[in-house]
Amino acid sequence: MATKLKEVDVVVVGLGWTGGILAKELAEAGLKVVALERGKMMSTAQDFGVPQVRDELRYVQRHELMQNAAKDTLTIRNNPTQDALPMRRLGSFLPGEGVGGSGIHWSGHTWRWTDMEFKVRSMYEERYGKAYIPNDMTIQDWGITYAELEPYYEKFERVAAVSGKAGNLRGVIQPGGNPFEAPRANEYALPALTPILSNVMFAEAAGKLGYHPFPRPSANASRPYTNPDGVRFGQCQYCGFCQRFGCEANAKGSPHHTVIPLAMKSPNFELRANSWVTKVIKDPAGKRVTGVTYTNVLNGEEFEQPATMVLLTAYAINNVHLMLLSGIGRAYDPVSQQGVIGKNYCYQTGAGATLFFEGRNFNPFMSAGGSSSTMDDFNTNWDFDRSKHGFIGGYTIGAGFNTSLPIGNRPVPRGTPSWGKEWKAATAKSYQTAMNIGGSGSVMANRYNYFDLDPTYRNAFGQPLMRMTFDYKENEHKMGRHASQMINDIAKSMNPTSFNTATARTEPWTVVPYQSTHNTGGTIMGTNPRQSALNKYLQSWDAHNLFVVGANVFPHNSSYNPTGPIGALAYWTADAIKNQYLKNPGPLVSA
């Protein structure tokens, strides 16, 4: 029998970037906030010190900072005709666990998604006609605009110490930046990172071909920095241990050393780590939620935490899972296309070439998480005519290194044996003389890519696992073919000694190897409750005191990393709660 605790104003479920931002903002606004995090407490001083943190086996291969699949995972299938089976070991994507969440192990890439995403259906219909969008492609407008989010992007970029170069300041194109970005009110918080050799070589080659390379914006502090909240950042040391690792220098913008400690300074805030939320409780009348149930995973004790407001701020997939487990909103059915919870799960795709340059020294171990020269000519460039290639969406192309450690990254020319003296010689020669050019592509929503509850497999609490049904569709194959050709053209123009060509992926999506922890959708935002789970303030259409914040709100996925809009939307939601909801609790948008 669960112990019923005293009601609080706000319960926050999951404490990474979104939970940390909302907890800080709402506690500082005077609300009593309790955060429940299923994982453990972590700090830079205790957990991310040198030399222990420089351990590729522990953090990359063995997933030290990630969700433990033995306790909770998903089942996977490519289409509804298959039996879904559990992802028994994490692979394709790696949700973080513990205080700080995936915000500890991310690389810091921070983008501003534009109206090309937020108005995806209306913009494509207007330019290419309604018939251009395939029937089973369930893309829809998000209900927000870039202009609304712009100040919140800036807020997040300054909190997280994003280094970069503006390409469009109030409508004036800036040399050195991304000319295709939407207008920014101000420059980045910090100047761009120092380019490494592969960045320089790629930028030169792309520029010669008429493209527009720019330094990738990233929450890696290019110099010592104090953010607007007074949090001090060290300078990024280009240590080469970024993605999958905590940063010993606090040079990577992460919630565990920014918003979470600030929330903890407030007497209104209480953090309960090792607290696994199993359900959101619905009010019998069905218009509100009344709190959550959770288990202390250190001793098995069960609690009910009543709350005036519930904020789901766990990893995107886990937010959707909790909605399904709690029976809030109507579950999506791909046959009837009725229901919204679980709808529009999206992922990302990619292609890459490896280039070998005898005699060069790339020093791949000397790189920041964001050491990439990137171009948006086939992405946010709306002038790029997709109709010739038949796809919707776009892809970035970039070159550089991020966490190029030797267990996982030992490029050799195609055809090299996998062991023996010839393998050793090729590995020894190529580690320092190879670079990559990679493309990251969007995935458009599809009727048959979705989440629901698995009928067979259970997690450590006996609850149904989430079931993921996903595959790439013809749209992604077409884009992959175009991306591979463009990448190979750039690679050829660089005249390498040899190169492994990029190829479009057309085989089914697989759970191995690692691909991207950019899982989106499932409880999407939108303009009406028939097509979306949440309104533009990420407020549930079904329970006005429930907000669900994370990449689960994206109605489709772009080629960009998701954390920029996730952080911006967390601040946007915090403002909507503080300035609108508290004055008049109820739906912020009428259905």
Place this chain on the structure above:
Amino acid sequence: MKNDTFDRRAFLKSAVAGSAAAVTATVALPQTAEAQQRPASPAPPPPNPGYIFLNLEEAAFVEAVVDHMVPADALSPKGTDLGLNVYIDRALAGGWGKGDRLYMQGPWKQGTPSQGYQLPLTPAELYRAGIKAANAHSVKTYGKTFDKITEAQRQEFLVAWQAGKVTFEAGPPARTFFATLYQNVMEGMFSDPIYGGNRDKAGWKMIGFPGVIAVHAQNVEKFRDKKYAPAPMGISDLS
């Protein structure tokens, strides 16, 4: 070559455990520039590691595989001299080998390739069953277990195995065991020496990976397109 493992083990069994007295004082500071310019000292003779998990047959198999995949040459000593067998033994004996972080609830089905690992086996159990099956296949094909066949036969076996042309009758899927074994050999070669492999950081030296010292804000411009080759440092060097 084919008797090498037995000779070495016989030697190791009788060797006095002198390595215990070897100086392993911790190094608290990064090496000076002067120290970095000196050539790395030669690797000490490998101490007798002992095995926690591997039985005699398994140890012989793993030793033969790592010495075949990583032969001695000018670039590095051979696999057992790098401790790759020790790395694998410790990995199998530890949490990873016992299925830590592996979802182990049934029902069990083979699934499609895109559904990943679906065996009802922990990695340690996969090795136990996989080595038996691989040796049975070796005996059937060459008349001897893998550790007793010739270099050329080992190469032929491994090439066919990697290419998916070997099947284990009633055993675990040959492809899955090969992928796990190969990944573990690479982990042993390139992980921090604290895990028992990459002895004397020879794997890192082979490719020029500097290890845990990585404070490059001042180096990133200075060494752009220039060789940066300090003696690599591991976790225990700085602990």
